[in-house]
Amino acid sequence: MNIDKAEVIVTSPDRNFVTLKLTTDDGLTGLGDATLNGRELAVVSYLRDHVVPLLLGRDAARIEDTWQFLYRSAYWRRGPVTMAAIAAVDTALWDIKGKAAGMPVYQLLGGASRNGLLAYGHASGTTLDELVDSIQHHLAQGYRAIRVQTGVPGLKSIYGISSNATFEANSGVRYDYEPAQRGVRPKEEDWDTRSYLRHVPAVFEAVRNEFGPELPLLHDAHHRLTPIQAARLGKSLEPYDLFWLEDVTPAENQEALRLVRQHTTTPLAIGEIFNTVWDYQQVIREQLIDYVRSAVTHTGGITHLKKILDYASQYQIKSGMHGPTDISPVGMAAAVHLGLAIHNFGIQEYMQHGTKTDQVFQQSFTWKDGFLHPGDQPGLGVELDLDEAGKYPYTQAYLPYNRLADGTVHDW
Known part of the structure; x- marks a missing residue:
């Protein structure tokens, strides 16, 4: 069950979202969220230019190993862009593993600890x-x-x-x-x-x-x-x-x-x-x-x-x-x-x-x-409609910021 295809999808229905879609050679798909509000395209580039080439051909079942590989092999660690990209890969792999097992992801994590x-x-x-x-x-x-x-x-x-x-x-x-x-x-x-x-x-x-x-x-x-x-x-x-x-x-x-x-x-x-x-x-x-x-x-x-x-x-x-x-x-x-x-x-x-x-x-x-x-x-229980996503292209957007009365930029 190797990763055969990796797509980075940007859509902006009510706001901008970045989604990673992985497909295995036996046809299973998994989705991961890579949205970083106000800096979405930075994660898009990180995924498309640096992570996707490393994923093709990898065993989709090896979630922990893939996580450690993406975190440790790049030398530059941590930070919101890196960790959002890794999160998208990790979540997509859990989605695939759940579908392969025919079980929701929470069952793979040990089952429910509560009713809701x-x-x-x-x-x-x-x-x-x-x-x-x-x-x-x-x-x-x-x-x-x-x-x-x-x-x-x-x-x-x-x-x-x-x-x-x-x-x-x-x-x-x-x-x-x-x-x-x-x-x-x-x-x-x-x-x-x-x-x-x-x-x-x-x-x-x-x-x-x-x-x-x-x-x-x-x-x-x-x-x-x-x-x-x-x-x-x-x-x-x-x-x-x-x-x-x-x-x-x-x-x-x-x-x-x-x-x-x-x-x-x-x-x-x-x-x-x-x-x-x-x-x-x-x-x-x-x-x-x-x-x-x-x-x-x-x-x-x-x-x-x-x-x-x-x-x-x-x-x-x-x-x-x-x-x-x-x-x-x-x-x-x-x-x-x-x-x-x-x-x-x-x-x-x-x-x-x-x-x-x-x-x-x-x-x-x-x-x-x-x-x-x-x-x-099975999996996360979310599917992406590519036709619908294609109706809403990326639109540049920024979070607001604060100034005090004297003009000083303040924490937001």
Whole structure:
């Protein structure tokens, strides 16, 4: 069962996606997600120019060996482009292995550890009334946990607020399918940390008063705070019993999280922009986080992320895998299979894709009563419609960025 063909497919239904399709000499196919939001073509080149020639003729059954070969043989290791490319290969090989075995991938990972995956959705609003409406809408969709993002008085545009985004055709529902704005330059947004820190606790107080103490609430600070600011935010949100506070400070400085931990018991989720176990080594060993936020798509695939989560399990740290709409349905399916199998599952981020994306990627995973399940089709359970994909060529797009009032570029 050797790899006979490798195709890199770029399509842009509701946003840009990069998909690797492998075909074996006995006709089995596997899909891997290689999408890197705002830098998609860098991964396309890495795959087409450097990885695909190395795959042809390789034994598709040797997943671990292929992973180690792609990681170690290049000399230049790690980084988002490299690890997204390796993830695509790894995920496609797991898809093939599942089809060869006639089993869903989660069965190959040891079988189900639960009946379904608790998932959270993204509620937001520029005003408190908009936010309450958004939470009610998500609850009506079946979500049992809600990420709360809020506008800040005096700031015009903030990441994560759906009213800054697009409308889903025929539904009238605002949803952030594509935070990367299509165009030749990124959109500039504004930021003021002091205003944010004053405003957010009052928002969570109002949300708790409206929806009660049982609803799990999450919040993403999106790397915008210094360690002491992050500590202040975590402490100020303690009365509102957050499920987690995400990406409070740029985590490249892992020691910074020691300061945050000293001042707050609010659970911390970190790792959305991490790529390898080496990024996590200190924060897991010192128990500086509570949830691992990486995506299968950006962290070397199922093989590598499972190793990270096995390591985290020794310290009672759980999964919180990245799952916005810049993870394709292929990457989402991989996360759901992995989440169903591991013991230390925590929660799964789940933003529902647009209609065009669902037509390009035909999916077997299900969403019912607030829980995800990968389904029982062999492999990942996702197939790519090449004819549909061909209708949507790549469109240049960039994620936005922030400037402070004095013009300084700030973390986004």
